[in-house]
Amino acid sequence: KKEKNSTSDTRGSPQHHFCVRKNGAGFTLVETLVAIAILLVAVVEPLSIVAGSIATANLAKDQITAYYLAQEGVELVKNKRDSNVLATQGWLTGASQSLASCIGGYCYIDAATLAAIACSTPNDPTSCPVLNKIQSGNLNIYGYAAGTATTFQRSITITEAVPGREAEIIVKMYWRTGSLYGTGPTNRSFEIRERIFNWSG
Numbered sequence: 001k002k003e004k005n006s007t008s009d010t011r012g013s014p015q016h017h018f019c020v021r022k023n024g025a026g027f028t029l030v031e032t033l034v035a036i037a038i039l040l041v042a043v044v045e046p047l048s049i050v051a052g053s054i055a056t057a058n059l060a061k062d063q064i065t066a067y068y069l070a071q072e073g074v075e076l077v078k079n080k081r082d083s084n085v086l087a088t089q090g091w092l093t094g095a096s097q098s099l100a101s102c103i104g105g106y107c108y109i110d111a112a113t114l115a116a117i118a119c120s121t122p123n124d125p126t127s128c129p130v131l132n133k134i135q136s137g138n139l140n141i142y143g144y145a146a147g148t149a150t151t152f153q154r155s156i157t158i159t160e161a162v163p164g165r166e167a168e169i170i171v172k173m174y175w176r177t178g179s180l181y182g183t184g185p186t187n188r189s190f191e192i193r194e195r196i197f198n199w200s201g
Contacts, residue, residue: 105123
């Protein structure tokens with residue numbers, strides 16, 4: 001609301017003064033920027049926590065999968081050892097279930113066919129092919145038949161600690177999985193070791 005007042009100066013000429021009455025206060029630019037900053041913090045921080053939680057869950061899932069795949073590698077070697085012993089053949093190099101390609105070098109074993117095949121570069125554990133995820137009914141299994149390629153690589157090597165009696169199995173796992181806070185996939189690996197024995201005596 002504006003009011004017009006007229007006065008006269010000492011020479012008698014009229015002077016006009018205008019005054020503005022403020023009925024309500026608005027937001028200044030600084031106040032608006034502060035409000036936006038607070039809103040961004042309130043929204044972005046929870047989203048960052050959620051993203052970090054999802055990345056952690058994916059990492060944990062891949063670590064568990066890799067562990068079970070490594071343990072499966074050990075069990076495949078034991079299965080072939082047992083088959084050889086029961087067939088009264090060489091416990092590691094039996095004709096039907098030979099593990100010769102795994103002794104002193106790296107190999108991979110297909111769970112479906114039980115074939116032990118040397119990696120393309122026997123002294124390089126990362127040269128073994130990646131495992132495929134294969135749909136089998138309602139289950140997903142891992143193997144080397146046609147399927148969806150994963151990032152998991154499994155390499156197996158066997159060292160005879162006591163020839164004819166005791167050997168050490170080393171299973172190495174390699175894979176790539178996302179790291180925390182969206183910094184991109186990261187190469188990951190671990191290995192397990194286990195001793196096996198020729199229980200035939």
